[in-house]
Amino acid sequence: MIAKMISDYHKSDGGVGAMSVANYELLKVALDKLNDIQTKLTEIYKLLADLPSQFDEILKRENTRLLQIKLMSVGVGYRQALSIRDARVPEYEWRSDPKTITTMNALLLRLKEQREQVTVMNLLDPATALIAADLGFIEANLMNILGYSRQAIHETIRTIYISWIDAILDADRVGSTANYVLTAKARLDELWKKALANPVGAAFKMTPSEGLLLGCTGFNDYKPETREYDNSCAEPHRDKTELNGPATRRDTILVALAKEDTAGPGEIGARAGEFSFDHVLNAHSNAHSIVESDVIEVARRCELVEPARIGPKDRSGIAFELRETEAVYDGQPTGIMIFEIVQTNEVFGLAGDANFPTDSGCQIAVESQWNEDIRRATMQNMANRKNYEQYARELAQIIDEINMERCRIAYGGRTIIGCEIARDNLIRLMEYYR
Numbered sequence: 001m002i003a004k005m006i007s008d009y010h011k012s013d014g015g016v017g018a019m020s021v022a023n024y025e026l027l028k029v030a031l032d033k034l035n036d037i038q039t040k041l042t043e044i045y046k047l048l049a050d051l052p053s054q055f056d057e058i059l060k061r062e063n064t065r066l067l068q069i070k071l072m073s074v075g076v077g078y079r080q081a082l083s084i085r086d087a088r089v090p091e092y093e094w095r096s097d098p099k100t101i102t103t104m105n106a107l108l109l110r111l112k113e114q115r116e117q118v119t120v121m122n123l124l125d126p127a128t129a130l131i132a133a134d135l136g137f138i139e140a141n142l143m144n145i146l147g148y149s150r151q152a153i154h155e156t157i158r159t160i161y162i163s164w165i166d167a168i169l170d171a172d173r174v175g176s177t178a179n180y181v182l183t184a185k186a187r188l189d190e191l192w193k194k195a196l197a198n199p200v201g202a203a204f205k206m207t208p209s210e211g212l213l214l215g216c217t218g219f220n221d222y223k224p225e226t227r228e229y230d231n232s233c234a235e236p237h238r239d240k241t242e243l244n245g246p247a248t249r250r251d252t253i254l255v256a257l258a259k260e261d262t263a264g265p266g267e268i269g270a271r272a273g274e275f276s277f278d279h280v281l282n283a284h285s286n287a288h289s290i291v292e293s294d295v296i297e298v299a300r301r302c303e304l305v306e307p308a309r310i311g312p313k314d315r316s317g318i319a320f321e322l323r324e325t326e327a328v329y330d331g332q333p334t335g336i337m338i339f340e341i342v343q344t345n346e347v348f349g350l351a352g353d354a355n356f357p358t359d360s361g362c363q364i365a366v367e368s369q370w371n372e373d374i375r376r377a378t379m380q381n382m383a384n385r386k387n388y389e390q391y392a393r394e395l396a397q398i399i400d401e402i403n404m405e406r407c408r409i410a411y412g413g414r415t416i417i418g419c420e421i422a423r424d425n426l427i428r429l430m431e432y433y434r
Helices: 001-009 017-021 024-048 054-060 062-081 089-097 098-121 124-145 150-168 177-197 199-204 277-283 374-379 383-432
Strands: 209-223 226-230 252-256 294-301 302-306 307-329 331-352 363-369
Touching: 017 024, 024 226, 062 124, 062 294, 089 098, 098 124, 124 177, 124 383, 150 383, 177 199, 177 383, 199 209, 199 307, 199 383, 209 374, 209 383, 226 277, 307 374, 307 383, 363 383
Parallel strands: 209 363
Antiparallel strands: 209 307, 226 302, 252 294, 307 331
16 A cells, blocks of 8 residues: 555656756645655554564564664655745745755755665665655755756766666565565465365365355264064973074074083083073073983074164254455555455254265264264264364465465565656656756
């Protein structure tokens, strides 16, 4: 926004008309705009102190900031000197007044001293560039008031300010405003690829959208059919021919053994009639055969079948929005579009609902659970849900970096526009003093 203000100022006649006709009232208006720029710069300085990246390190250096403020203070002092000029005093008298000469000399000396420090420090960053775009006009005005030759003013503009702005606009020069923008664009391209590789970013294709459901999980309440054998309904004293040959542990037949002595290892020995069929079944845990001669009674076990139970097929997911809105600073739109990934709400439903993907896109648990709260809690803690929550957090960090690079590009880009316009007008002014 600051660069735009400078551009608007230079779009008038860049001070050329004011210089050619010595119209200091017009210059006062221009310097009022410059003072507004300084005010905005001061606000930006407060923000620059919080910039996290090494790419903005030069903008955060205290000595750089102080130097920029000192340069801006020359413009403020010049504006004040013009504002207190008595309009009733003819221009030639005002210019020859010792007080005017002393004031303008002091301002010019301060400007040159600070400008030389800028040269030594090789400051070509956007914040300094904003100031450089206007100082050329101020210095030319001061030299003109103090009676410097046209050639001296011409050479100052050519060798100092045109060269300075050319360096600012040189994209191959490390530390220049143009290079600042170029490297920011390169980082933005890499961040964009990184965002598209993120599962959440890929789902959105990094295109603003509302209500995209991700991290689908499901819980199918299902209990399969069960078959159990109950010995309590066995019919005793049936004919032992039910065995149909030697019995093994896998038979569904209960047997009572007739052997009265304790058998050797792996066999069962007991007195007939001293145990139930259930006892025999449980005790007979090995796989050795029972021969027919050992059996005195036979019974079949009952088979109890519980049919399958099919309950709800719950589904859950997280609704996300990818927003792109214009950044607003101090109540004013900036023209900078910024992204934001927002988790709007958690969505619950059933399999087949339009909001949810097919089962192949969900992580699903299948077990018997009649309690809905437990089913929901289980879905919320499943890996697919947790993964997408983490993906969203990672994308938010990438988006923060994308937004920062967009701001850098806008800040530097608008500064470049202001400098290009200033350069054109300084060339016109330089030609006037040829």
